[in-house]
Amino acid sequence: MKLLTAEQFFQQKQNLTDQTNYRNVDSAVLDIIADVQKSGDNALVKLTEKFDGVLLDELAVSEEEFLEAEKSVSEEFKQAIRTAKENILTFHANQTEQSWFINQPGGITLGQKVTPMERVGVYIPGGKASYPSTVLMNVIPAQLAGVKEITITTPPNSDGKVSPYVLAAAKEAGVDTVYKVGGAQAVAALAYGTETIKKVFKIVGPGNAYVARAKKWVFGDVAIDMIAGPSEICIVADETAPPNFVAADLLSQAEHDEDARPILITTSNEVAEAVQAAAYEQAEQRERKDIIQKSLSTNGRIVLADTLAEAIATANDIAPEHLQLMINEPFENLATITNAGAIFIGNYSPEALGDYAAGPNHTLPTSGTAAFSSPLGVYDFVKKSSVIHYPHQALASISKDITTLADAEGLSAHSYSIHIRKDEEDDA
Amino acid sequence: MKLLTAEQFFQQKQNLTDQTNYRNVDSAVLDIIADVQKSGDNALVKLTEKFDGVLLDELAVSEEEFLEAEKSVSEEFKQAIRTAKENILTFHANQTEQSWFINQPGGITLGQKVTPMERVGVYIPGGKASYPSTVLMNVIPAQLAGVKEITITTPPNSDGKVSPYVLAAAKEAGVDTVYKVGGAQAVAALAYGTETIKKVFKIVGPGNAYVARAKKWVFGDVAIDMIAGPSEICIVADETAPPNFVAADLLSQAEHDEDARPILITTSNEVAEAVQAAAYEQAEQRERKDIIQKSLSTNGRIVLADTLAEAIATANDIAPEHLQLMINEPFENLATITNAGAIFIGNYSPEALGDYAAGPNHTLPTSGTAAFSSPLGVYDFVKKSSVIHYPHQALASISKDITTLADAEGLSAHSYSIHIRKDEEDDA
Known part of the structure; x- marks a missing residue:
């Protein structure tokens, strides 16, 4: 996994999607x-x-x-x-x-x-x-x-x-x-x-x-629902995060696909080094070892952040599909997370928990699209219709504003549909 | 405007969109x-x-x-x-x-x-x-x-x-x-x-x-937000609808664009005839007369329905951008409307009211996409992140179900990320 500072990571940021290139x-x-x-x-x-x-x-x-x-x-x-x-x-x-x-x-x-x-x-x-x-x-x-x-x-x-x-x-x-x-x-x-x-x-x-x-x-x-691209895990870890857990979680993402992106952002040099070692050691034991090693070496990143704030800013910039917060006070920092498909909090909430059984959806926005997309949800399967009812007098009261705007837009048949109702005597 | 039965209308239904043909x-x-x-x-x-x-x-x-x-x-x-x-x-x-x-x-x-x-x-x-x-x-x-x-x-x-x-x-x-x-x-x-x-x-x-x-x-x-296509108004009217109002509203849609689709669905022969006459008569007086006449003659439809239920079923099938209910008991029939961008209720709620000033959005799903899309809304400008936190014991309790599913899917690194946490002694 490549070791970078937050600044280097930002400078080398790749454009993951370009929908015009297929x-x-x-x-x-x-x-x-x-x-x-x-x-x-x-x-x-x-x-x-x-x-x-x-x-x-x-x-x-x-x-x-x-x-x-x-x-x-x-x-x-x-x-x-x-x-x-x-x-x-x-x-x-x-x-x-x-x-x-x-x-x-x-x-x-x-x-x-x-x-x-x-x-x-x-x-x-x-x-x-x-x-x-x-x-x-x-x-x-x-x-x-x-x-x-x-x-x-x-x-x-x-x-x-x-x-x-x-x-x-x-x-x-x-x-x-x-x-x-x-x-x-x-x-x-x-x-x-x-x-x-x-x-x-x-x-x-x-x-x-x-x-x-x-x-x-x-x-x-x-x-x-979405156009899914390569998927990613981003783990924000401080010195309290157990490196073997972090490594195991990075590998669980890496085994999906050679294009999968396992990213660790940490404020701790010790954690960075220990995860680097544990990841390759664990990879040897996994069934999908070849895919994992390819993903780690090609797309794996360990980002060393100076502060937790920098670590979180980097995570927000990535807008990861899966974000694990393995830090001292995760709930206290939740409000600062602006872009993530799912946020896994603490050392005992690995991605695999959300993939299968915790309850939230595992269909999540990939490749940075969490900046503008949501997990699949009930809201994806309904649609809304606006409902508008004005009685005669209520329409009359707002008529002038409507016809002024319609006339400014050059749409006089719109105005006429209001005028004709003002002129009428009957009410309903 | 072409006069059709609901059955004829359905048979002649055009495919309005085909995203692969541009x-x-x-x-x-x-x-x-x-x-x-x-x-x-x-x-x-x-x-x-x-x-x-x-x-x-x-x-x-x-x-x-x-x-x-x-x-x-x-x-x-x-x-x-x-x-x-x-x-x-x-x-x-x-x-x-x-x-x-x-x-x-x-x-x-x-x-x-x-x-x-x-x-x-x-x-x-x-x-x-x-x-x-x-x-x-x-x-x-x-x-x-x-x-x-x-x-x-x-x-x-x-x-x-x-x-x-x-x-x-x-x-x-x-x-x-x-x-x-x-x-x-x-x-x-x-x-x-x-x-x-x-x-x-x-x-x-x-x-x-x-x-x-x-x-x-x-x-x-x-x-x-959406890929907008030709837009439409669909007015469901019974014998209580004033034909000159109906005609004016059809024209307000027609003036947008020659491709605009003004559609009347009515249970009343008298209303059908009177609207047909009033539409062309009113069109003569409008500034955008040429566009309106083109839209009326090319895309205008008057559908004669046997029953109100048939009229509403036809409207649901169209899934119109704008639906006006100019019928005797509009609120009583609201629950039967399944597909519409905005629903305008009664004789004094013309489309132009919604276009400019009533409050609901005028960016609405066009060309039948109301079957699966909503008006533009606040929900279009937020995104959601799932949040998941399990303590050590809670994860242990559900571990077997997770690893069973991960193993069924052939993803053993997922299983390992659960196993490694079971084996640990510490809690968090």
């Missing part, structure tokens, strides 16, 4: 989208054969496959899913929003009506790994929002099967509409609909570069 | 963005000369220009701006969100911290028209959210000036950072920064196709 992927993605728009299910079957190496008879996961999956997973796993589900429900229940109305003098009523989206799609990645936790993290907030139809898509493996863990999690969450489609073709199907897959109004869930770019392209025709 | 505009937009990324202010000056026909000495509006603008607008206009400002403030104050925390047994603390974005950019269109109301509608929610730095960009006219109405509205709203840049180059400058214009974290405000596509491209590097 022309090669985009070209392939646009072809796939056009194919699905034109040929629907046929395109999905053909593209799944091409990319996943399996010719499917049915896109939908059958009831039998669900039963088989449920039988194949352990009781221990089911119990873990139930614990996670309960904690996710408890936390996210605090995010539900109510419609509100206010009355103003003269019989005026204004308000904000909150309505769930009708139908949403959840993308669950496939491939070598399996993501049952992602099923819960995406489905439960949508259900709490009141979304009635939830569709999951996930790529099949070469046997035409879907991870039993994913199916068991879907069943536990109460979703039984699962399609064996992945990649940009799944995003296109969810965005525009096919004979089998109904068009949805929002697409959420992580995926590879093709999934991310497809989501970017269909954004505007449907809503999307 | 390759010509995109190519020009990407060149502009690359130019601004590379050459900063120089690119802005050069592109402003090219597109707006004026060579600027200074990108920023000077204090003198502000003073000049203030002198040139009427007292009446200033009063109208103050009325609008007060009503927008009153309504949007209801949207502010607080951080919250919950305590769970075992010393667990979970929460959601709400933080304003640091810096946002507001795009105000220029050209022939002037949009002082748009300044208020975009700036005030950001201020209520707690955003400290707000930057406005707007294209200059060929004299190198900016609309005095826009400047007076900006001054009244308390924003004095205004740059004379428009088009895709303004979006690029806000997204990536130049020597003069600081990078922002969210870009809001309406614009032409180049602005909309530039916003789509930079989305992900910064947040954006």
